[in-house]
Amino acid sequence: MANEQLQEAVNALKNTKVRMTPQRHAILEYLYDSMSHPTADDIYKALESKFPNMSVATVYNNLRVFKNVGIVRELTYGDSSSRFDCVTTDHYHVICSDCGKIVDFHYPGLDEVETLAEHVTGFKVHDHRMEIYGSCQECKNMSH
Amino acid sequence: MANEQLQEAVNALKNTKVRMTPQRHAILEYLYDSMSHPTADDIYKALESKFPNMSVATVYNNLRVFKNVGIVRELTYGDSSSRFDCVTTDHYHVICSDCGKIVDFHYPGLDEVETLAEHVTGFKVHDHRMEIYGSCQECKNMSH
């Protein structure tokens, strides 16, 4: 299923001016396979063996390209570097404040929040973002 | 009322080992008076005339102190620098994707989201964060 989603993403790119390159494919593949929330540097390190000559800038550039096309989302949490997540179904993130672990969390979309915000503020609302913070099971046990 | 909240924050600090200094008071005062969401640099610039010798590091250090005590919250959006917000009542932020304006938005707390997340993930949930993105009225009109 990760493969199907990857294919969808590749197809989405075909409809734009964006060319498919080995590096791009590898970055997408890593994102869809790992299903984690890596930083640009995580991706860079993970692909080092496969692409010894790849530049960090390539990772950043392509993540931005993917973001603009809409197949990747950038997550900025408290920690220094951004994390990237492939846009699949609507889900939220539960984040461990102690170790930084990120777990996906499905929840019916908060549409009513968006509509209420439109009425109250006069904005044209496009999107929202929510994160939940806490201590994961491992870190909970650590603090005994 | 901003003054009352400021007093509360000052009192909260008295109960810790944290000392009150002129710089700290000025930073808090600015946060509570302006009711905006300034960056560290905004604060630094705003207090320049009052404290010509203050270092940027002081602003950063103290914002972190306030954050740890729990009277200030750090907001990390896509843009490069963090923004800081005094923790008052529970409210969310509506952010203009075009001009960056931030508007407060009151909404009954999403407690059920937190409890559901606890059950599903096994986390001990402390907190959550939500932001709503859209175009403010000015930017809506601009794009005609």
Next chain:
DNA sequence: GAATTGTTTATAAGAATTATAATGTAAGAA
């Protein structure tokens, strides 16, 4: 096949934040 457009690489530059060391200031004990 030549020209154009887009891509990668390597490196340098930029910006935000943190660490360090020296100096300053307030609180507590003698």
Next chain:
DNA sequence: TTCTTACATTATAATTCTTATAAACAATTC
């Protein structure tokens, strides 16, 4: 009060993440 200790501030240097630049490369179009 004076000495000592602990905390704060300042100035500067160092780090880290990210972006810009220019040259080399590859693919697409005419």
